[in-house]
Amino acid sequence: MAKEAPPDAFGNSAREYELGRPQWPEELIDRVVADLDLGADSTVLDLGAGTGKLTRSLVPRFARVIAVEPDDEMRAVLDEVVPGAEALAGPAEAIPLPNDSVDAVFTAEAFHWYASEESVGEIVRVLRPRGGLAIFWNVDFGDPEPPMGDEVERVLDDAFAKGGAPGIGKVLSGFWREPIAKAPFEPLRQAEVERMVTRTRDQWLANMLSVSSIASLPDADREEVAQRLGELVPDVEYRWSIRTIAYWTRLG
């Protein structure tokens, strides 16, 4: 079986994560928010919030936004860049909130790291009656334009072979549906958007270095990947298509 990159890799790369990862598409968030009947007076939780890439889109929408993130380095960046959220330390398996305390739980690029009966039980516990669960993933990245060349592909393939498969394989396997199906949620709904983002060379490099399997490499290996990519990737602006899927449901 393919080796899996560990979820605790992210702290190694919190700054790169913040620089490189794209924000979440506002129109998809709007769609989910409307369907879950959330409003300006709602309290929501961003679970596995990282540096707050999704949190920053939630803060202007809701009265209270709580961001739970177990990794100290990721949470330190979140505190700095999303001061409007209340950042708390903790894992999805023991959410540091009382019962019935939030109208919705959001999770972006994170649910596959903790999808279990234990964490879904925690989500159900903190949700108010009819509360919502919204899950976002970027599922498909096109080839950057202009192309970066075969050697860049080779460096990345070698890094993934050493560091383990990126988390996307877990997302696509669909294993995460099972604990949701066992909980008292309505059937999942879904929608997707495809968008084009522009990335500077530094943003693209930072994004790659923040991918869990590369972020989890020993420092020397990671620095070698950074140096090789730095030599190979021309300093131009790249266009990158990203397909993002949202799944959402409510307590029945």
Ligand SMILES: C[S@@+](CC[C@H](N)C(=O)[O-])C[C@H]1O[C@@H](n2cnc3c(N)ncnc32)[C@H](O)[C@@H]1O
């Ligand atoms: C790929 S990052 C996503 C961060 C952010 N939600 C975003 O939209 O970019 C995955 C995050 O999940 C967090 N994570 C991993 N295991 C977790 C767990 N058991 N409970 C809560 N968060 C976890 C990691 O620390 C990391 O910050």
